[in-house]
Amino acid sequence: MDEPSVLGQSNRETVLAGAAFLVLGAGLGWLVKIAAKWMVSLPWAPMQGPAELVTSFPEPGLTIGIACLGGLIGLGLVLYGRYEDLSVTVAADSVTLTRKGQSWQVPGSGIALVFMDDKQFVLLGHDGGELAREKCDVDSKRVAAAAKGHGYAWAEKDPYKDAFRRWVSGMAGIPEGANALLKARSVALEKGSDHEQLRELSADLGKLGIVVRDEKKKQYFRMSNATS
DSSP states (O other): OOSOEEESOOHHHHHHHHHHHHHHHHHHHHHHHHHHHHHHTOTTSSOHHHHHHHHHSOTTHHHHHHHHHHHHHHHHHHHHHHHHSOEEEEOSSEEEEEETTEEEEEEGGGEEEEEEETTEEEEEETTSOEEEEEEOOSOHHHHHHHHHHTTOOBOSSOTTGGGOEEOOTTOSSSOTTHHHHHHHHHHHHHHTOOHHHHHHHHHHHHHTTEEEEEETTEEEEEEOTTTO
């Protein structure tokens, strides 16, 4: 496979999602119109002013206007979702990950294994450490086809999953400085901190030979092969 494989929401999917929101916008316009007419007919109903304003617009302009507004808002949400979602470009010499307009590249020579851990895209290094672990909504079959097509080894599940242990503050037997980083990451995880902060802390832990994964805001860790 010579051409890189791009995994993420396609332009076609974006357009279809936008069209779906346009249809929903039209339905919303119809409901708003009906609700406004009903409210105007009831003197005791709240928001009489906005209801009268809505009913003052002639048809079909009212329905068309609300439909277009709903469609634009929906398309904006779709585009924002695409901006937030992970996009992965798989090539024979590298794997490039992009999120929120920022990209980082992992050299293909350093990748030992590719797999999906639930809804997370994971790249494993030759020392057992993780080169990347990112939330990804792409179907695992597409990820597998792209990885295999460009010569990467693929696993159906994390081969080290049973090695992870729940982290508890002050644990013994782990590298110096690791507990402080794990505690900082645990606090950030509980607070729902920015993903970039969690990634940076994971990278710092990786330098100490520690791999982390999360389940329902609970932090688990294991040692990489190089330090186990």
